[in-house]
Amino acid sequence: MTLDIPPTSKRESGEDRRIAIALAARAIIAEKGLEGLRTRDIAARVGINIATLHYHVPSKEALITLVAESIRADFRAQALRHDRTGKTALEMLHLEFDDFRETVADMPELIIVLTEMVERARRDPAIASIMTPLYDFWRLQFVEIFRLGVEDGSFRRDIDPSAAALITTGALSDYWRQWTSFRASIDQVLGELERAFIAPPKG
Numbered sequence: 001m002t003l004d005i006p007p008t009s010k011r012e013s014g015e016d017r018r019i020a021i022a023l024a025a026r027a028i029i030a031e032k033g034l035e036g037l038r039t040r041d042i043a044a045r046v047g048i049n050i051a052t053l054h055y056h057v058p059s060k061e062a063l064i065t066l067v068a069e070s071i072r073a074d075f076r077a078q079a080l081r082h083d084r085t086g087k088t089a090l091e092m093l094h095l096e097f098d099d100f101r102e103t104v105a106d107m108p109e110l111i112i113v114l115t116e117m118v119e120r121a122r123r124d125p126a127i128a129s130i131m132t133p134l135y136d137f138w139r140l141q142f143v144e145i146f147r148l149g150v151e152d153g154s155f156r157r158d159i160d161p162s163a164a165a166l167i168t169t170g171a172l173s174d175y176w177r178q179w180t181s182f183r184a185s186i187d188q189v190l191g192e193l194e195r196a197f198i199a200p201p202k203g
Contacts (some may be wrong), residue, residue, distance in 0.1 A: 018056050020046045022070035025063060030109045034120050039063075061126050064117070068130050071114055072137075078102065088200065089149030096145065097190045100172055105187060111176045118173075139165045146197065155197045168193055 024045035028037050042063075043053045045183045057063040103110060118135060121128040142165035149155035155164075175189050 004186060007109055014056070017046070017048070017052075018066060019054055019070065021053065022066045023039075026070065026113045029067070029116055030112045034116055037063075061130070064127055065130050067113070068117070068134055071110060072134055075099075075109070075138075084164050088154050090147050090154035090194075092145050093149070093154075093194065096141070097194075100190075101186055104176060115173075117179050124135065135169075139169050141165075142168050150195070153199055156199050159197055164197055167196070 024042045028041055039053055043050050057066055078099050084092050117131050122132040143161045146159055146161035146164040150157055150159055171193055
């Protein structure tokens with residue numbers, strides 16, 4: 001059967017171009033850091049001129065926003081591959097941990113870029129305004145998991161969901177930022193986190 005496929009619209013073409021720009025920017029950030037991010041290098045990688053690049057991202061803030069949006073889209077796509085419907089809070093926590101393992105193993109560039117942008121956000125208010133919602137959304141996902149876990153009995157009843165979320169995301173963030181010789185395996189880190197919050201056996 002032959003499908004009649006309509007020609008690509010300008011809007012779709014523009015979105016494809018924005019995705020290409022975001023990926024090129026991410027690759028450069030991973031290689032050189034934010035300090036080494038240059039519009040001419042992005043344009044060269046995408047195969048466009050500077051004027052076309054500035055049409056899609058007219059400012060540094062617009063470029064960083066585009067990169068952040070692409071990271072969020074990658075995480076959203078990853079989460080959608082694993083249905084959370086009908087899962088207990090503990091099962092949902094396991095899925096979050098599985099997603100983290102997958103990111104560490106299969107998308108190390110993404111972690112480098114995210115870490116670079118979060119570190120820069122600490123001293124750059126413009127980048128902080130872009131990255132803070134993304135990072136807080138991640139924390140709030142864990143807050144909801146721990147809140148549900150207290151309700152369904154997966155986790156200790158005396159847990160403070162916000163504090164537990166901060167501990168968890170802090171441990172995961174520190175794991176992917178490892179830069180000294182001090183090491184622990186990802187399974188050890190995730191195992192200790194789970195044991196810290198899980199409800200004790202009944203009886």
